Amino acid sequence: MKDIIKIILGNIILTFAYALITVPNHIINGGVTSFSLIISQLINTDVTVIANIFTIILLLLSFIFLGKEFVLKSLLSSVCYMFFLSFFHVLPISFIMNPIICVSIAGIMVGLGYFLCISANASTVGFDVIALILNKKNRKFNVALTIRYIGIAILMFGIISFGISSVIYGILFTVIETSTLNICTKLRESKFGLKEEEIVR
Template structure:
């Protein structure tokens, strides 16, 4: 067992879940993603959100195995378990970071972007739309993973525009933009470091 791989996945999920549970959720900051997509779709087709979240998550897990292979799949299973446990732990503490909205957006986007990097670096996904971004990148290497994820998340927010409202979308777009820039910057540094070896 590769201890470093799973330590990175755990650290990535620690950052992501802290930011989501203690900053974005209490401050009503949206960021696209599976949950946002499910919330909007649930209203349109009158199905409980939880069913859609579970169904889409299982679909993405299957796509991860088919499109990315066993190594990503095993890391993703651990990532999914870590996310569920850590998100519940942080949610149960009731601890929230209360800052002005824009500061909350900036801090949480930095944390989530870094968390995504740690997971992707360890060859794992968060069982979100990062699965699709990685599959697209695998099919066409010129597609940037960070910006493809950002585009998918922005598309989800636009899809839910009437549900979220214009101001929520504006904050969400800032969040997604910063998260994508952070992830891309870290991946670029990693790539240059590996080329220098």
């Protein structure tokens, strides 16, 4: 029950940040949607089709390498994500602000949301799945830093599609997001005497 609450709360924080802060301010990140957008422009295919294909692949990888419990919780997380993103998206409010303030607030919120989901042994079925698999295979792979490098690589790959300023803000967002995730992980490790592999089961 505790994990379910963390998954729901994590997705509320995530989707609030995405729907009401990053989207209205046109801030991109290095996630599955951004990567799908890049691929869709290269092969002229609908972005939702590509995003769905990546989601299925990531779910399969989760099942193979991270186990049934992780997949079930990640499915719950995905349902929560879609529901709350749709809910916040239709609200007649948004927070238009200075880009630096925007990426700072949204980055902290998304990092916290990811931490809640990951610490509950779940994912939003994004590229955090890759980071968790690598961490499980070799504990030297820091989850937060791996997510950061994947995100930055995707943003750099999409520099032509998004433009230099969007990529710079996207990289700043990714650094703040993953720094928040890393800090939360270290704080929990310090408080409970857990190692990263015990936090990210």
